[in-house]
Amino acid sequence: MIAPTTPRKDMVMFIVFAIAILTLPIWMAPLGGSYPDLLQKFAIFGLFAVGFNILFGLTGYLSFGHAAFLGVGSYTAVWSFKLLSMNILPAIFFGMITSGLFALIIGYVSLRRSGIYFSILTLAFAQMSYNLAYSVLTPITYGETGLQLAQYDPRILDAQATVEGGGIPLTNLFGLEMQGWPGFYFCAVVLIIGFYIAMRITRSPFGMMLLAVKSNQNRMNYTGLNTRPYTLAAFVISGIYAGLAGSLMAVTDPLAGAERMQWTASGEVVLMTILGGVGTLLGPVLGAAIIKYFENIFSAINESVLHAFFGFLPDFIENGLVNVASLFVGKGWHLTLGVLFMVMVIFLPGGVIEAYDRIRKRFFSKETRSSAAPQAGDD
Amino acid sequence: MDAIFLQILNGLDKGGAYALIALGLTLIFGTLGVVNFAHGAVFMLGAFCAVTLNKILTLSQRIRDESVTFFEAYKEVPYLEVWFGETGSTLIEYSVPISILVAIPVMLLVGLAMERGLFRFFYNRTHAEQILVSFGLAIVIQEIVKAFYGANPIPQAPPEIFAGSANIGAMLGMSEAIVYPWWRLVYLVFAGIVIAAVFCFLQFTTFGMVVRAGMMDRETVGLLGINIERRFTIVFGLAAVVSGLAGVMYTPILPPDYHMGMDFLVLSFVVVVVGGMGSLGGAVAAGFLLGVLQSFAAMAEIKAIIPGIDQIIIYLVAVVILLVRPRGLMGRKGVMET
Amino acid sequence: MKILEVSNVNKRFGGLQALDDVNLTVEQGHVHAIIGPNGAGKSTLLNCFVGRLMPDTGSVIFDGTSLLGLAPHEINQTGVSRVFQTPEIFEDLSLLDNLMIPALAKRDGAFTLNAWGRVDQDAEIRDQAEHMLEDVGLQDKRHLQSGTMSRGDKRRLELAMCLVQNPKLLLLDEPTAGMSRADTNNTIDLLKKIGERGITKVIIEHDMHVVFSLANRVSVLAQGHVIAEGTPEEMKEDQRVKDAYLGAGHE
Numbered sequence: 017m018i019a020p021t022t023p024r025k026d027m028v029m030f031i032v033f034a035i036a037i038l039t040l041p042i043w044m045a046p047l048g049g050s051y052p053d054l055l056q057k058f059a060i061f062g063l064f065a066v067g068f069n070i071l072f073g074l075t076g077y078l079s080f081g082h083a084a085f086l087g088v089g090s091y092t093a094v095w096s097f098k099l100l101s102m103n104i105l106p107a108i109f110f111g112m113i114t115s116g117l118f119a120l121i122i123g124y125v126s127l128r129r130s131g132i133y134f135s136i137l138t139l140a141f142a143q144m145s146y147n148l149a150y151s152v153l154t155p156i157t158y159g160e161t162g163l164q165l166a167q168y169d170p171r172i173l174d175a176q177a178t179v180e181g182g183g184i185p186l187t188n189l190f191g192l193e194m195q196g197w198p199g200f201y202f203c204a205v206v207l208i209i210g211f212y213i214a215m216r217i218t219r220s221p222f223g224m225m226l227l228a229v230k231s232n233q234n235r236m237n238y239t240g241l242n243t244r245p246y247t248l249a250a251f252v253i254s255g256i257y258a259g260l261a262g263s264l265m266a267v268t269d270p271l272a273g274a275e276r277m278q279w280t281a282s283g284e285v286v287l288m289t290i291l292g293g294v295g296t297l298l299g300p301v302l303g304a305a306i307i308k309y310f311e312n313i314f315s316a317i318n319e320s321v322l323h324a325f326f327g328f329l330p331d332f333i334e335n336g337l338v339n340v341a342s343l344f345v346g347k348g349w350h351l352t353l354g355v356l357f358m359v360m361v362i363f364l365p366g367g368v369i370e371a372y373d374r375i376r377k378r379f380f381s382k383e384t385r386s387s388a389a390p391q392a393g394d395d
Numbered sequence: 396m397d398a399i400f401l402q403i404l405n406g407l408d409k410g411g412a413y414a415l416i417a418l419g420l421t422l423i424f425g426t427l428g429v430v431n432f433a434h435g436a437v438f439m440l441g442a443f444c445a446v447t448l449n450k451i452l453t454l455s456q457r458i459r460d461e462s463v464t465f466f467e468a469y470k471e472v473p474y475l476e477v478w479f480g481e482t483g484s485t486l487i488e489y490s491v492p493i494s495i496l497v498a499i500p501v502m503l504l505v506g507l508a509m510e511r512g513l514f515r516f517f518y519n520r521t522h523a524e525q526i527l528v529s530f531g532l533a534i535v536i537q538e539i540v541k542a543f544y545g546a547n548p549i550p551q552a553p554p555e556i557f558a559g560s561a562n563i564g565a566m567l568g569m570s571e572a573i574v575y576p577w578w579r580l581v582y583l584v585f586a587g588i589v590i591a592a593v594f595c596f597l598q599f600t601t602f603g604m605v606v607r608a609g610m611m612d613r614e615t616v617g618l619l620g621i622n623i624e625r626r627f628t629i630v631f632g633l634a635a636v637v638s639g640l641a642g643v644m645y646t647p648i649l650p651p652d653y654h655m656g657m658d659f660l661v662l663s664f665v666v667v668v669v670g671g672m673g674s675l676g677g678a679v680a681a682g683f684l685l686g687v688l689q690s691f692a693a694m695a696e697i698k699a700i701i702p703g704i705d706q707i708i709i710y711l712v713a714v715v716i717l718l719v720r721p722r723g724l725m726g727r728k729g730v731m732e733t
Numbered sequence: 734m735k736i737l738e739v740s741n742v743n744k745r746f747g748g749l750q751a752l753d754d755v756n757l758t759v760e761q762g763h764v765h766a767i768i769g770p771n772g773a774g775k776s777t778l779l780n781c782f783v784g785r786l787m788p789d790t791g792s793v794i795f796d797g798t799s800l801l802g803l804a805p806h807e808i809n810q811t812g813v814s815r816v817f818q819t820p821e822i823f824e825d826l827s828l829l830d831n832l833m834i835p836a837l838a839k840r841d842g843a844f845t846l847n848a849w850g851r852v853d854q855d856a857e858i859r860d861q862a863e864h865m866l867e868d869v870g871l872q873d874k875r876h877l878q879s880g881t882m883s884r885g886d887k888r889r890l891e892l893a894m895c896l897v898q899n900p901k902l903l904l905l906d907e908p909t910a911g912m913s914r915a916d917t918n919n920t921i922d923l924l925k926k927i928g929e930r931g932i933t934k935v936i937i938e939h940d941m942h943v944v945f946s947l948a949n950r951v952s953v954l955a956q957g958h959v960i961a962e963g964t965p966e967e968m969k970e971d972q973r974v975k976d977a978y979l980g981a982g983h984e
């Protein structure tokens with residue numbers, strides 16, 4: 017049984033979501049995560065994952081190259097700061113446009129194949145972008161040093177607005193500087209808008225067609241539907257989301273480096289989406305937040321913290337445990353991430369959202385059980 | 396002419412590594428239908444077998460340095476040298492080739508463990524899920540290696556007699572300028588031997604026959620009542636040994652670090668695709684071909700015409716192949732063509 | 734009036750002549766059955782109509798336009814729908830969604846970027862889907878995931894997905910294969926009912942009971958050849974038909 021959604025249910029979900037995001041600083045405080053740098057990351061990676069889910073979650077096409085669009089968004093935004101203005105709106109606008117165009121080209125070619133070939137094609141394109149960013153494109157990307165702002169950038173639209181004493185001006189929204197909490201609230205609002213749009217897309221005829229692509233392309237073709245433009249549109253939309261996320265990174269911290277485009281970074285967004293729940297609306301945001309939160313906590317833990325934690329145990333046990341645990345924390349956080357990745361795919365391919373659904377069904381719902389019965393005995 | 400010959404030589408050793416890794420990858424994909432993103436990590440583990448053995452062989456004792464007379468100085472001398480003198484030093488010098496003997500059983504175990512512990516549960520799941528779980532495994536493996544060996548590359552020396560360069564040009568009566576490091580030559584020969592051994596194994600043993608039949612038509616072979624499961628496990632082990640050995644012998648060419656697996660993984664997937672999914676000959680041919688192409692693209696003359704081509708040539712070839720001939724150079728018609 | 738005209742169609746698979754100079758005309762509003770032993774080339778012929786296969790030579794004219802060289806979705810948009818030998822449905826989606834998709838395809842064409850409106854608020858499409866579900870008797874399962882249904886139900890759903898598009902020509906590949914007697918009879922009734930809407934049908938069938946209950950005309954295919962054509966009654970008596978089936982090892 018697939019529970020039908022209604023506009024009302026969706027509206028409730030959306031409002032709860034918006035409130036939850038905007039009040040993050042309050043309710044993350046007891047969890048030790050209430051500072052703008054971290055919460056910004058929630059919003060930015062949440063947006064990235066929401067967009068990625070439009071492609072992977074709805075159509076089933078697994079791209080391993082979305083970090084490239086993120087990188088393109090970042091570079092474009094920084095260039096916009098350098099050349100045009102420290103105002104963030106043009107930066108975001110151009111970041112979305114270039115990444116969208118980039119996605120259009122890569123998607124047009126990659127979508128001629130499906131399944132693992134599609135994954136490898138996107139991977140190949142992302143690697144090409146990454147390698148080029150490090151080599152011949154250095155005039156644009158500044159290679160290993162990365163693209164940064166400089167005091168004497170032209171900034172033709174607001175050249176007069178240089179800081180007294182000659183520093184680099186801060187990124188701003190018509191004068192409101194995007195540092196600290198304003199930076200977070202801006203990203204949060206963008207995430208909420210992005211989430212709303214993703215929700216509309218999912219519930220639209222277009223979204224239904226994307227689900228049909230995932231389910232049975234053959235039937236789609238014989239039903240009179242051309243699958244190619246549907247998948248391409250989904251690819252471009254998710255590329256734009258990635259570009260938007262990339263330009264938001266530049267908004268809060270105006271520099272861009274090629275390492276953002278590495279294919280392992282694409283792997284991270286896949287993990288976020290899976291961890292939360294592929295194909296669900298809330299899942300990707302949740303997955304992004306969980307990963308960024310634990311990354312923050314785990315990488316901050318060092319041996320003395322561990323010793324304090326296991327301190328009540330006899331010394332030899334304590335030392336042993338600390339040795340093992342220290343593999344997983346601090347710089348070893350990636351190990352935890354890898355383990356998490358495997359555990360999720362093996363035991364919970366549906367992600368946190370599915371886990372929650374299962375628990376809820378087990379404890380609260382008799383109705384679901386009785387309606388599930390004819391389903392099983394149907395054949 | 397000479398320049399071309401030199402570029403071909405330069406490309407071949409890298410091509411050898413690509414070919415060996417891709418061979419393992421194809422073996423797994425062709426027989427088991429599993430897409431293994433952890434295969435690069437296996438290559439890296441092979442390289443670290445060599446590193447580990449070298450570490451063990453050079454375990455040292457602190458002894459008084461007699462040559463310093465002004466004050467009390469100490470130096471580290473490997474136990475092997477203390478105990479066995481010259482023989483000990485020779486053993487240390489040959490640590491890379493000796494690692495082969497160690498790597499074979501170790502990598503076999505790694506392969507078996509991966510298959511029994513993880514991949515057999517994924518035979519019937521989607522390619523996407525296989526990619527994801529093996530990607531996770533690759534991260535785990537490389538992070539563990541990083542925890543033990545640090546993030547910096549660890550150079551390994553080849554034995555003294557292979558240390559210099561061979562003047563191939565003079566030997567073949569061509570320009571004196573054509574010199575080629577001895578160890579790369581060794582690597583090339585080694586790659587050739589391993590590839591030949593794998594092919595002979597598949598061609599001339601009953602086991603190999605079943606595996607080849609399995610690559611052709613998995614279901615039918617299963618129906619014949621042959622215990623295909625157990626053979627698949629062994630194929631996994633074999634694939635791990637092949638790429639592990641590629642890693643061991645590559646250490647004097649490229650100092651191994653924890654993420655070399657990821658770097659080689661993407662490339663070897665590209666190689667597999669270019670060669671044709673499930674075609675062993677294709678994987679080998681494409682490995683060498685792409686290695687050579689890459690070395691040509693790195694020539695100054697070529698780079699002057701198309702800047703940056705050396706960075707993307709392999710991927711570019713893969714994209715073109717996937718678009719115009721999805722089954723790859725030597726893939727069979729109808730195998731994963733969509 | 735002729736709605737489908739197939740002339741001199743040939744198709745080879747390697748050494749196998751799967752279709753050998755096939756000629757066939759289907760009259761508007763008729764139910765045209767194609768029968769023949771296993772491997773005769775019946776499914777191959779349908780594949781040539783819907784763009785899954787390209788015949789080596791010959792022409793397929795539907796309602797005045799040539800179907801050859803068109804992509805499957807373009808062929809469907811000209812008014813041809815097909816039921817497959819093994820049901821092709823959207824297994825992950827609910828029955829209602831399964832029916833709304835073809836209805837949308839019919840109304841909005843092969844591609845429309847309507848990414849804003851809510852599809853479940855589209856009254857017109859929803860009504861069509863709900864009515865169709867009632868027609869095939871699946872309305873109680875409208876929110877069920879279609880992949881969890883029995884094979885018989887899947888066939889009915891696939892048929893409904895074709896019918897909701899109100900096609901001019903419906904191609905059915907063994908619509909009752911593997912069904913129980915009761916299900917078969919239900920399907921016959923359903924097909925008779927839609928016959929009243931004047932949809933032309935080409936139906937491949939092994940079950941003679943189905944053929945005689947529905948068909949106006951029968952073509953017999955054997956080894957890629959049309960060996961006989963006529964009314965069901967004529968075909969029943971035809972010696973060539975008996976030989977073809979006996980030769981292929983049938984009763």
Ligand SMILES: Nc1ncnc2c1ncn2[C@@H]1O[C@H](COP(=O)(O)OP(=O)(O)OP(=O)(O)O)[C@@H](O)[C@H]1O
Pocket residue numbers: 746749751769770771772773774775776777778
């Ligand atoms: N794509 C293909 N490639 C090669 N041979 C094919 C292909 N499709 C069908 N054939 C062969 O063509 C012949 C006709 O097949 P077809 O499926 O049209 O038979 P059919 O009349 O539908 O039989 P059935 O009653 O079993 O469905 C068979 O011998 C089949 O093996």
Ligand SMILES: [Mg+2]
Pocket residue numbers: 775776777818906
């Ligand atoms: Mg058939």
